[in-house]
Amino acid sequence: MKPSENLMKVLLVGDYPPPYGGVSVHVEVVHQAVRAQGGICQVLDVGKGHLPADGVVPATGYLACAAHLARYALRGYRIHVHTSGANPKSWMLASVCAAAGRLSPQPPIVTFHSGLGPEWLAADPMRAKIACAVTNAFGNVIAVSDEIRGALLACGVSGDRIEVLPAFSPSFLHPGTPPPGLREIRAEASPLYCAMLAPGPVYGKETLLRAFGRIHAQNSRARLVVYGPGTELMGAEVAQLCGEAAASAVHAFGELHRPSALALIAQSDVFVRPTLADGDSVSVREAVALGRAVVASSVGTRPPEARLVPPGDVDALAAALLEAAQEHPSLRVAPAPETAAKTDCLQRLLELYSGATGAPGTASNAPAAEPAVPARPAKTNDNTTTLVENPACAASVAS
Template sequence: MRVLLVGDYPPPHGGVAVHVQQLHGYLRERGVETVVLDIGKGGRPAPDVIPVRTPTQYGTRLAGFLREGWTVHVHTSGNNPKSWMLAATAGVRARAPRVITLHSGLLPDYLAASVARRAFARVALAGYSRVVAVSEAVREALARCGVPEEKLVVYPAFCGSQVRPGRVSPEIEAARARRLPLLAMAHHPSPVYGRGLMFRALRMIADELPGVGLAVFGPGTRSEEFLRDAREHRVEELIEDLGELEHSRALALISRCDAFIRPTTHDGDAISVREALALGVPCVASDVCGRPHGTYTFQVGNAVELAERVHHALEQGPAQVVSPDAGPVLLKLYGDLVQPTILGGGETHAAQ
């Protein structure tokens, strides 16, 4: 069996990119010949990762793997036209088995906004043997587009076996030493990530726990907008700004904090939430989507309830959880798809 993963690959360390990286690592550890077509903005050298930066590069590389019968697994958000063009391009007629995972919690609203979008999604997904939705809400949205139920699979984009924190840096240790409790949050400039809400809640928490600090990591933490919001909410002195972290360092930070916060307004199945739970760290997240067992949830947009749930999480501590692992599930799925191809006289390369 040979598997081609198509999607973003770190850096930057977004949810889709991290899942592709972890799935790539899982398959390689089990002896599966695996290559990534990196369509993101990365560029850091990695074994068996091929950066493609133009449509011509992408089309040429993809066509070659399809001709040779590789099982192709596309990973994309599904919440914008570019994402659906990617899905349609990789879904062209070919004998090679194809799978797609649609990751974004924004997908249901995106498809609901237009009949044309739903029609295009149905056509784009027609060439895939299986369509993996990261949540029940995503599955339902795809079913409403007319994607056959027998093609749809619901499974979180998470490889529990690959959650491996890196070395704790001096900056993380310093933040840990300064703050009690130490909270952590993944940041992005998009309002979806709930920065303003987190800052409002942090001000409330600090009024009762003056030693509290919030470690933020990710893009945009040094922007004018970030600094302005911190000043307006009077939390400047409470922020531990760690900038963009390589994924294993981000895991190291989460493992050292007292609680991880996910105050988003939309979500698919957030890898960071599952990572915190897998590391035995209390996690507080908005109720904007189904959250894993053990998550302390609050009403989306409600800063008062967020602050209350953080207090509760700190008092109660982490829950005992069993983390899902998409690696074995997807490996079996690939095998089930490849076997009929072999028996049916398709590309014999797929069996190698």
């Protein structure tokens, strides 16, 4: 990437780690990328973490949030809000950011992340009208999947301003120190499955554990590691869903910092994404970039490398996991240049921040800000469910 001759001044509005969800990880990476290019970038953290971090300002209430937005806009910052688009608070935040953006000479940008957004918008005509009015007030609109773009178009949002851009970059993708105990699990596992889970049925925990129970019944050396908020509290639920014998082969690490979560993915054989709804999962793309075999439910947007199964289908998931474990994926030192260019959102975002125009969806083929350096140490020896979005929904390494 070539640094822009125009100084970038960007205010990112969205969740910032912790917790480590797809949106928060994406915001953190974009924050790093803008600064790496010599731009000025601040984050207005509207999430739950609010831990001290350089360049991050906590939004401690509605009035404080509005005041921060107005202050940065008047100082010439371009506002870029990252939100789900799947609940009233999300659209309230988007509307406030759109209004504040009028105070800045730089048109505001919005990215919609949640795969639950289309269904939520379609449930009420008034929601569609509000979405149309709010979204058309932004200069650029980014949808992380074609499904989300289609939902916005159905609401009446101008197609000229919408582009599809996955919230992923292979840059800054560096596995760190594995969590304690992983070495011993890795040594006894053949194969080792890995999944991110979080509270709520949308993450497909029940489907995953039932499928793993069937796998373990056929192969007692199979192991499953899970991470994410609340996983350390699953307890007896694991035995109920996958059986007493398989329960001892399931290891929960709770919420992990991103480098440790990447290390967990990198040392696994198969990454699993059993969600019942999705946008464009960052963790799936991270697993692909790290060279892991991936099995995912056929919802949202998935990279072509992923093996897809119907959401909620225990039999199909178990069969796909058994097949994927036979692939023996090789270590990937770095993504192929053409693949990295297609999946790297940072170049396009930097173009937008620096004032570069271009047709929506026409991301440059320039290389990412820095190469990914993944590493994988060698092995040592008719009822309906209502899907409710959680803060980490569509998340990444925590997604």
